Amino acid sequence: MIDQAEKLRLMVRHHERRAVVFAVTSGKGGVGKSNIAANLALCLARTDRRVLLIDADLGLANLDVLLQVRAPANLSHVINGRRQLQDIITPGPAGLRLICGASGLAQLADINDFQRQRLIQDMEYLEQQVDFIIIDTGAGISHNVVGFCRAADHVLVISTPEPTSITDAYAMIKILSREPEGVKLSLLVNMADDRTEAKKVYQRLAVVAKKFLSVVVYDAGYILRDDHFTQAVRQQQPLVLTFPHCQAALCINALAGKLGRSANADAPGMGFFRRVANWFF
Ligand SMILES: Nc1ncnc2c1ncn2[C@@H]1O[C@H](COP(=O)(O)OP(=O)(O)OP(=O)(O)O)[C@@H](O)[C@H]1O
Ligand SMILES: [Mg+2]
Structure with a gap:
């Protein structure tokens, strides 16, 4: 039974502002999730928004390498009691905060x-300290990836124009569309040769999703194929900071502007971390 104080606490919690959470995911691997998550987070951080980027790829975490930051610890150190949550937030470029979790x-x-409740409470507090949380997930339809996407407010499914990538993106959308809690789903086409190619990919996928899954897939736009990406990764420098005027950087900037505007209102309801915990355990 919930007592009066608990009820009040829940009411207050529901009215507290919290970050808007974007999960960046894909069906097929290697489509550009980590690079997009990192550069998108940087673009938002550059506009004075407080942004937390979380590496949630449970297999191959690599955002610290991409951003060339030295993360002294990750969530496992908090869980085994060796660090406090605030100690594992690594400062990145442009005021970005990074958690290697x-x-x-x-x-x-x-x-x-008891430990779990405390950790979730600390994380919920953190959620109230930032405007956006960007989650870089692993690829594919695993329990973990679906869990992070399900807990987010908005999922960006990334596909390249390759047929195999489109098929796998559809499979991911199919799984996510089964979730009872409505998560906003958008498709972002990466490595497109031009706008026409990207729009064709979006149309094809959105029409099939509507027809067979009765789900609306929003159009998050596209990022052009651009060799500057490879150069930036080799130099371990974020693309939007190293080559701010290249085609791909302009596309990511446009995406950040669009997402920033669409998510200006504070997110309602239960926090991301609590939803993640509910899903996993
Ligand atoms: N628009 C683009 N143009 C050219 N190359 C790109 C573009 N986007 C990403 N890449 C390249 O694709 C490669 C894979 O990118 P990334 O590691 O971000 O993919 P991922 O989806 O996170 O992979 P994984 O599934 O293994 O986590 C990188 O070498 C990156 O430079
Ligand atoms: Mg990745």
């Missing part, structure tokens, strides 16, 4: 109820 998130299952 990879293995730690999987270990959440092993902690006791």
Whole structure:
């Protein structure tokens, strides 16, 4: 039974502002998720928004390498009691905050109820300290990836124009569209040769999703194929900071503007971390 104080606490919680959470995901691997998540986060951070980027790829976490930051610890150190949550937030370029949470998130299952509640509360507090949380997930339809997407407010499914990538994006959309809680789904076409090609990919996928899954897939736009990406990755420098005027950087800037505007209102309801915890355990 919920007592009066608990009811009040829940009411207050529901009216507290919290970050808007975007999950960046895909069916097929290697389509550009991590690069897009990092550069999108940077574009939002450059506009004075407080942005937290979380590496939630439980297999191959690599945002620290992409952004050339040294993350002294990750969530696993918080879980085993060696660090406080605030100690593992690594400052990145443009005021960005980064959490390397990879293995730690999987270990959440092993902690006791009391520790878990405390950690979730600390994380919920963190959610109130930022405007946007960007989650870079692994590829594919695993329990973990679906869990992060399900807990987000808005999922950006990335596909390239390759038929295999489109098929896998559709499979991901199919899984996510089954979730009872409506998550906003958008398709972002990466490595497009031009606008026409990207629009064709979007149309094809959106029409099939509407017809067979009765789900609306929004158009997040596209990012052009651009060799500057490879150069930026080799130099371990974020594209939007190193080559701010290249075609792909302009596309990511436009995407950040669009997402920033669409998400100006504070997100309602239960926090992201609590939803993640509910899904996993
Ligand atoms: N628009 C683009 N034009 C050219 N190359 C790109 C573009 N986007 C990404 N790449 C390249 O694609 C490669 C894969 O990118 P990334 O690691 O971000 O993919 P991912 O989806 O996160 O992969 P994984 O599924 O393994 O996590 C990188 O080498 C990157 O430079
Ligand atoms: Mg990746």
